[in-house]
Amino acid sequence: MSELLAPCILQFNSLPVNMNIWKFIRDIFDAKSLLTLAVLPRFNPISSLFDINWTCTKFYKKQFFSHRNGCSEFCAFRIKILLDMLLTLTTLQRQKPHLYDPSWPYPQCNSSPETLNHLWTCPYILSEYSPLITFKTLLLALRSNYLDKFISTSSLKSLPNSFAAEFTAIDCWDCDLPSPSCLRLARGLIPKSLTGFLRDYFLPFTIWSILDTPLHDFHFDLY
Structure with missing residues (x-):
């Protein structure tokens, strides 16, 4: 009788791969592609990389990379916003220092870049x-839109009476003097402070799906 051979078990970092190998x-x-994006020098001034939910951001980016509704021009515009290329x-x-003196400030206030x-x-x-008033108006409308959607969505556990107050207190909605998380959201980078709070009540895919379309509309109206 021929010797029975055990099937090959693929491993990654000493752990067995128990999923479709092509998907893996x-x-x-x-x-690797997401990491390449995350460590670009242009993101360094924004914040620590650990303050951004890159998985959720990746899901969101996939939606507008698909040229939804045929708006390829707006897709390209949003990529420029994300990468600070406007x-x-x-x-x-930065691109043409011989033409644009690096010491020139913003002409409206003549004090900041x-x-x-x-x-x-x-x-x-x-x-x-x-523009700050426009920004605040649109951001608070986005917050209200999200809140309505999450309250009306099936959750992993009952939402507490304090859910609305806690949701509106997340730092990404702090737009009087926009917080770093608030400005990240305006760039299309999903802050962990937002998704971290929501994960106590909703599945990740539910969170990503709800965040997607309203954020797309927010960017369309804002820019």
């Missing part, structure tokens, strides 16, 4: 034309 390999390359003065100073974030936070713009 695809997930490995997806993770032609603000600081971007031009003209970054994408500063366009929403500059206090020296006339109130009736203030």
